Amino acid sequence: MADGDDSMEQGRSLPSAVDWSNLPDDLLGMIRSRFISRRGRARFAATCRSWRAAPAPPALPLLLLSAHSSGMDIKKNLYCPEEREVLRFEIPGKLRNTQIRGCYDGGWVAAVTTTPPVTFAIFNLFSGVEVPLSREQRNMPWVVRSLWDIRKVIFSDVPTSGDCVLAAMTHQRNTALCRVGSPDAGWVVIEICDRVVLDDIVFFQGGLYGLTHNSQKLFKFDISFNEDAAPPLVVGGPYIFDVHWHGYRIESPLTTSIFELHGKLAVAMMALSWENNKPFFKVFQLDVAAHTYTWKEVVTLGDSALFLGRSCSSRVLHVQAGGRGGVTKNHIYYSDHWHAIFYNYPKFRKEAYLARSEYGESMYCCQHQKSRDGVEGIPSVGHYMTNGMDYPLWCFPPDY
Numbered sequence: 461m462a463d464g465d466d467s468m469e470q471g472r473s474l475p476s477a478v479d480w481s482n483l484p485d486d487l488l489g490m491i492r493s494r495f496i497s498r499r500g501r502a503r504f505a506a507t508c509r510s511w512r513a514a515p516a517p518p519a520l521p522l523l524l525l526s527a528h529s530s531g532m533d534i535k536k537n538l539y540c541p542e543e544r545e546v547l548r549f550e551i552p553g554k555l556r557n558t559q560i561r562g563c564y565d566g567g568w569v570a571a572v573t574t575t576p577p578v579t580f581a582i583f584n585l586f587s588g589v590e591v592p593l594s595r596e597q598r599n600m601p602w603v604v605r606s607l608w609d610i611r612k613v614i615f616s617d618v619p620t621s622g623d624c625v626l627a628a629m630t631h632q633r634n635t636a637l638c639r640v641g642s643p644d645a646g647w648v649v650i651e652i653c654d655r656v657v658l659d660d661i662v663f664f665q666g667g668l669y670g671l672t673h674n675s676q677k678l679f680k681f682d683i684s685f686n687e688d689a690a691p692p693l694v695v696g697g698p699y700i701f702d703v704h705w706h707g708y709r710i711e712s713p714l715t716t717s718i719f720e721l722h723g724k725l726a727v728a729m730m731a732l733s734w735e736n737n738k739p740f741f742k743v744f745q746l747d748v749a750a751h752t753y754t755w756k757e758v759v760t761l762g763d764s765a766l767f768l769g770r771s772c773s774s775r776v777l778h779v780q781a782g783g784r785g786g787v788t789k790n791h792i793y794y795s796d797h798w799h800a801i802f803y804n805y806p807k808f809r810k811e812a813y814l815a816r817s818e819y820g821e822s823m824y825c826c827q828h829q830k831s832r833d834g835v836e837g838i839p840s841v842g843h844y845m846t847n848g849m850d851y852p853l854w855c856f857p858p859d860y
Contacts, residue, residue, distance in 0.1 A: 485515065518859055558571040558573055564615040623685070
């Protein structure tokens with residue numbers, strides 16, 4: 461190189477190397493949120509410590525095709541609506557010979573053994589970690605006959621926290637609660653009025669709320685803790701509220717689900733269209749004014765999607781403007797089984813086939829747009845299982 465060229469090279473300002481591990485958190489969070497694939501987000505988090513600590517979008521639910529596990533089951537199928545594909549994973553050994561009856565954020569599940577004696581347990585579906593429970597909580601002496609009596613279990617908080625309360629519903633009209641963090645606590649069976657059947661329950665603002673099938677009555681139970689005295693869990697109520705209707709009303713819904721929507725209680729009701737015998741949904745939000753309770757119709761979920769399930773808690777989650785793969789904002793995603801029997805099986809051949817469970821059940825995806833009165837409602841996407849007795853179950857994996 462000539463002397464003149466050497467002097468030019470020495471005087472030139474060379475770009476410094478980029479320290480990719482020190483990118484701003486907001487930039488890393490924006491990049492991470494743009495990955496549609498769960499595998500892509502996992503690889504992003506595995507790059508380095510700072511990338512792993514970047515804000516992650518909330519994990520969208522995965523659909524467990526079969527909540528039942530036999531002693532021979534080693535792997536299960538999870539359908540990912542975000543990627544429109546089935547994920548195959550190995551279940552923890554302790555979850556074999558169980559029936560999953562509830563799920564919570566981070567992969568936590570409530571399970572009941574399928575072999576005598578019937579016992580209750582809380583596991584993490586992905587890590588296999590088990591939450592310690594008292595003998596009274598594991599034995600569930602208030603259950604009348606078998607695990608099939610237990611309809612669903614919901615969590616008030618992460619089960620590893622000291623303030624987590626479980627609420628379990630049975631098909632015999634019983635509802636019971638227990639505090640997970642109390643080693644000597646058992647189940648507290650709450651009394652409801654005669655001939656009243658709750659269709660669904662939800663924890664909301666420190667209390668437990670229950671809803672009748674036609675949504676005309678709302679039940680509230682207050683929950684408090686005794687830290688240094690017995691019993692460790694105190695349940696007050698029920699307080700019963702008559703709820704009025706504003707506008708459209710479904711007289712005889714097939715299913716009724718209660719959940720939290722933008723800081724208020726809400727209900728989603730499913731019925732069958734007179735036009736094509738397919739399901740449609742109406743969503744209502746509870747309005748409280750001057751001690752008057754009214755269900756007011758919600759015509760859009762905005763930037764959120766609603767996930768409904770017969771055997772698990774319902775959940776509203778934010779979805780970014782462009783959607784997340786196969787999940788779109790202002791949609792209802794629901795899982796069911798009973799209505800697959802209600803339908804004529806050959807009709808499913810015209811719908812989108814998704815997967816098959818370990819027990820030979822087929823899952824189909826059906827998308828519906830209009831309500832019974834011909835007015836555009838909130839679009840819904842149904843995931844149905846055929847040829848079996850299991851409900852597909854939404855589970856909520858850890859964020860990554």
